Amino acid sequence: MSLREEFVEWDEQKKSLVVTRQETIQIDGTNTEEAKQILEKKLRDIVRQIKTLKAEAQRTKTLLDTLNVSEGPIDPAPVPVPVEETQSPSVETPDSK
Numbered sequence: 001m002s003l004r005e006e007f008v009e010w011d012e013q014k015k016s017l018v019v020t021r022q023e024t025i026q027i028d029g030t031n032t033e034e035a036k037q038i039l040e041k042k043l044r045d046i047v048r049q050i051k052t053l054k055a056e057a058q059r060t061k062t063l064l065d066t067l068n069v070s071e072g073p074i075d076p077a078p079v080p081v082p083v084e085e086t087q088s089p090s091v092e093t094p095d096s097k
Helices: 032-071
Strands: 002-011 016-025
């Protein structure tokens, strides 16, 4: 729908780059008034889409909050009981047979 052109030049006096951009928008209108109406409609459509996405995001956030509350706190992992030196675990090795 649009065509962008970009030109980059070196400005010797200012010792800097000058970037010039030009955008051409293809619209099916026959005059400026029609182009304005088409662009206003496009803007309304974009705003409507954003409002719809915002409402969907809010519903998703509410659902996530509900899921997080229903799960409750996470129980900590059990702490392993150290094996005392006097109690060595019985491990069979090929040599002990």
